[in-house]
Amino acid sequence: xxxxxxLWAAYALVLVLLPSLFSSVLxxxxxxxxxxxxxxxxxxxxxxxxxxxLSFGHAVYFxxxxxxxxxxxxxxxxxVLVFSITLIPLVGGVFGLLAALFIGxxxxxxxxxxxxxxxxxxxxxIVASSLIFVDFFxxxxxxxxxxxxxxxxxxxxxxxxxEVYYLGAFWLFxxxxxxxxxxxxxxxxxxxxxxxxxxxxxxxxxxxxxxxFITFCAAGMFxxxxxxxxxxxxxxxxxxxxxxxxxxxxxxxxxxxxxxFFIGPIIGAVILTLMNSLLSNYSEMWMxxxxxxxxxxxxxxxxxxAGFIMMHRAAWNNGKMGSLVLPYCLTALPAGLFLTAFIGMxxxxxxxxxxHFLSMDLxxxxxxxxxxxxxxxxxxxxxxxxxxxxxxxxxxxxxxxAQEAKS
Amino acid sequence: MNxxxxxxxxxxxxxxxxxxxxxxxxxxxxxxMGVLNFAHASFYMLGAYIxxxxxxxxxxxxxxxxxxxxxxxxxxxxxxxxxxxxHSYGHVAELIFTFGLAFxxxxxxxxxxxxxxxxxxxxxxxxxxxxxLFGQEFSAYRGFMIAISLGIFAALYVVLTRSRxxxxxxxxxxxxxxxxxxxxxxxxxFMCVFGAGTALAxxxxxxxxxxxxxxxGMAVVLGSxxxxxxxxxxxxxxxxxxxxxxxxxxxxxxxxAADAGMPELLEWLGVSFERSHPLNDLWTLKxxxxxxVLPYLLLILVLIFKPTGLMGNREE
Numbered sequence: 214x215x216x217x218x219x220l221w222a223a224y225a226l227v228l229v230l231l232p233s234l235f236s237s238v239l240x241x242x243x244x245x246x247x248x249x250x251x252x253x254x255x256x257x258x259x260x261x262x263x264x265x266x267l268s269f270g271h272a273v274y275f276x277x278x279x280x281x282x283x284x285x286x287x288x289x290x291x292x293v294l295v296f297s298i299t300l301i302p303l304v305g306g307v308f309g310l311l312a313a314l315f316i317g318x319x320x321x322x323x324x325x326x327x328x329x330x331x332x333x334x335x336x337x338x339i340v341a342s343s344l345i346f347v348d349f350f351x352x353x354x355x356x357x358x359x360x361x362x363x364x365x366x367x368x369x370x371x372x373x374x375x376e377v378y379y380l381g382a383f384w385l386f387x388x389x390x391x392x393x394x395x396x397x398x399x400x401x402x403x404x405x406x407x408x409x410x411x412x413x414x415x416x417x418x419x420x421x422x423x424x425x426f427i428t429f430c431a432a433g434m435f436x437x438x439x440x441x442x443x444x445x446x447x448x449x450x451x452x453x454x455x456x457x458x459x460x461x462x463x464x465x466x467x468x469x470x471x472x473x474f475f476i477g478p479i480i481g482a483v484i485l486t487l488m489n490s491l492l493s494n495y496s497e498m499w500m501x502x503x504x505x506x507x508x509x510x511x512x513x514x515x516x517x518x519a520g521f522i523m524m525h526r527a528a529w530n531n532g533k534m535g536s537l538v539l540p541y542c543l544t545a546l547p548a549g550l551f552l553t554a555f556i557g558m559x560x561x562x563x564x565x566x567x568x569h570f571l572s573m574d575l576x577x578x579x580x581x582x583x584x585x586x587x588x589x590x591x592x593x594x595x596x597x598x599x600x601x602x603x604x605x606x607x608x609x610x611x612x613x614x615a616q617e618a619k620s
Numbered sequence: 621m622n623x624x625x626x627x628x629x630x631x632x633x634x635x636x637x638x639x640x641x642x643x644x645x646x647x648x649x650x651x652x653m654g655v656l657n658f659a660h661a662s663f664y665m666l667g668a669y670i671x672x673x674x675x676x677x678x679x680x681x682x683x684x685x686x687x688x689x690x691x692x693x694x695x696x697x698x699x700x701x702x703x704x705x706x707h708s709y710g711h712v713a714e715l716i717f718t719f720g721l722a723f724x725x726x727x728x729x730x731x732x733x734x735x736x737x738x739x740x741x742x743x744x745x746x747x748x749x750x751x752x753l754f755g756q757e758f759s760a761y762r763g764f765m766i767a768i769s770l771g772i773f774a775a776l777y778v779v780l781t782r783s784r785x786x787x788x789x790x791x792x793x794x795x796x797x798x799x800x801x802x803x804x805x806x807x808x809x810f811m812c813v814f815g816a817g818t819a820l821a822x823x824x825x826x827x828x829x830x831x832x833x834x835x836x837g838m839a840v841v842l843g844s845x846x847x848x849x850x851x852x853x854x855x856x857x858x859x860x861x862x863x864x865x866x867x868x869x870x871x872x873x874x875x876x877a878a879d880a881g882m883p884e885l886l887e888w889l890g891v892s893f894e895r896s897h898p899l900n901d902l903w904t905l906k907x908x909x910x911x912x913v914l915p916y917l918l919l920i921l922v923l924i925f926k927p928t929g930l931m932g933n934r935e936e
Contacts, residue, residue, distance in 0.1 A: 333847065337913075
């Protein structure tokens with residue numbers, strides 16, 4: 214228990230200190246995006262990782278929460294509603310929950326492919342209707358609001374991005390805590406049981422449909438809260454935040470981070486937000502890299518980055534981590550070389566004549582540049598091949614020791 | 621009125637049969653592996669792009685021959701080196717893998733061919749009007765599309781039900797272990813079926829590319845509708861997919877052609893509304909406007925009232 218309290222205190226401390234570490238305009242803007250996406254990815258993990266429901270339309274709750282929040286901002290500006298904009302995420306949450314209550318009432322009967330297809334259908338339906346109901350969704354231009362109206366919150370009027378960050382961080386902390394506590398409740402435990410073996414859960418006497426419904430509604434609500442944060446941060450929202458692109462993005466985040474681990478989506482959201490905001494400055498090909506990263510994760514790290522870290526638990530418990538460091542480095546070095554050369558080739562093929570890459574000037578049409586990169590890639594690939602048996606042996610050794618200790 | 625109806629029917633048939641070409645491969649793959657291949661429409665897009673490039677060298681007919689073969693080989697490779705590995709992690713991982721593959725193929729297409737629309741033309745040989753009805757022309761190319769789709773449906777049906785290969789495939793769908801015990805290489809059969817399914821998608825891409833324009837978003841445009849058709853028809857049911865394809869094709873075509881909507885309905889009912897609330901767009905909706913939504917509505921209705929689909933009997 215004490216250990217848990219310490220972890221949560223550390224989490225709160227990190228959230229508070231981050232803007233001091235990255236105080237540039239870009240830094241704060243990235244942090245703001247992270248609060249939104251972490252919250253959204255956590256809610257997605259609740260649905261898929263905890264409840265076992267693969268959704269291709271999770272952005273619906275995010276987007277609807279966001280749209281209602283922007284409309285609420287406008288109502289505050291018109292003085293129809295009078296409350297502080299710090300409560301806007303709650304508006305998003307309520308409408309996310311209402312949407313989930315309605316949609317979940319018929320879509321949670323089954324998990325698996327049927328659920329996935331219904332979620333896809335509903336997602337497309339909402340996107341299509343967003344282009345029809347122009348008054349509410351604002352058509353392709355979207356709806357915009359202004360967060361500076363309404364009663365000030367202890368003198369803070371949210372003119373600065375850093376003030377918005379603290380608001381987002383507060384709601385993120387509260388939501389993370391609530392979502393974690395949900396995993397500890399009997400309902401949260403039953404969600405796991407229904408995910409793993411619905412038949413058995415039915416035999417014990419639980420209605421799998423109701424268990425799924427509860428998880429589904431909770432996930433929809435937190436997605437709506439994330440949508441509310443989005444509305445406050447960007448002050449506008451478009452149909453893009455409802456569509457399959459956003460739904461796919463949150464799936465990528467949760468999966469790359471690690472499904473089923475509570476911390477997984479946090480890792481995934483951080484990685485993808487960084488890639489999105491930093492890499493897109495350097496390369497037009499970043500979506501291609503993202504696609505490759507995603508497929509490699511699915512193929513080789515089915516439990517994502519969090520799962521990869523957790524794989525080392527046995528070795529760690531037996532103090533064998535030290536023996537893994539050297540083989541890891543020996544594999545990572547040539548792998549890094551291969552990756553660099555590969556990225557160099559991809560970029561070179563799309564550069565206008567000259568590419569400035571690793572302080573080398575590479576020419577698009579010179580066979581020599583291509584040759585150098587190809588050689589580097591070959592050396593890297595060969596190095597990985599040479600180092601792999603050693604890594605496998607070290608891995609075996611570290612885990613075998615763990616098994617001995619157990620028996 | 622009559623000519624609108626006839627042309628809507630013909631156009632619906634063309635769309636429906638094109639959709640069926642995609643849906644048939646998807647259904648076949650689903651009944652084998654139990655996984656809905658989200659990248660199926662991406663193979664359709666690859667078919668169109670490869671055929672576009674090939675036709676620049678040896679003409680449309682060469683593209684029609686080569687592109688599906690290449691796409692099929694690529695599909696088989698994906699099954700062998702990607703999907704087979706992911707299979708051991710379970711169905712959700714497989715579904716997510718194909719989802720990621722669709723994402724990657726779209727990026728790759730933009731990488732190799734760029735983001736712009738390609739000028740992929742129908743062959744000159746078919747550049748004439750097949751017949752003229754009520755002063756409107758029906759192009760020979762559309763007739764060719766209908767003929768090729770029907771031909772594929774017939775060939776598929778005969779191969780699957782009348783030939784030895786078809787019997788082995790059907791047996792490995794229902795009893796993979798028994799078939800393996802009889803000495804057949806079941807994983808190899810799976811790979812071939814996956815390759816054949818993606819090759820069919822490739823054919824659809826080649827013949828649809830010139831009509832529906834060849835651009836990087838073409839997979840997304842058709843993709844979700846094809847998955848929906850497979851689910852409406854009943855997962856794993858070929859006749860179901862056929863019926864659902866035609867149903868969706870005709871439904872959309874009629875809705876686009878119909879000049880009716882809420883205003884007419886309200887007038888007929890004798891109701892009128894004050895038009896001053898946020899949802900007032902609802903009262904001015906026309907059928908052509910909601911045509912793209914109809915397949916999704918149909919899907920949700922089918923899944924609520926008959927979760928197995930029209931012809932399906934597969935419970936999960």
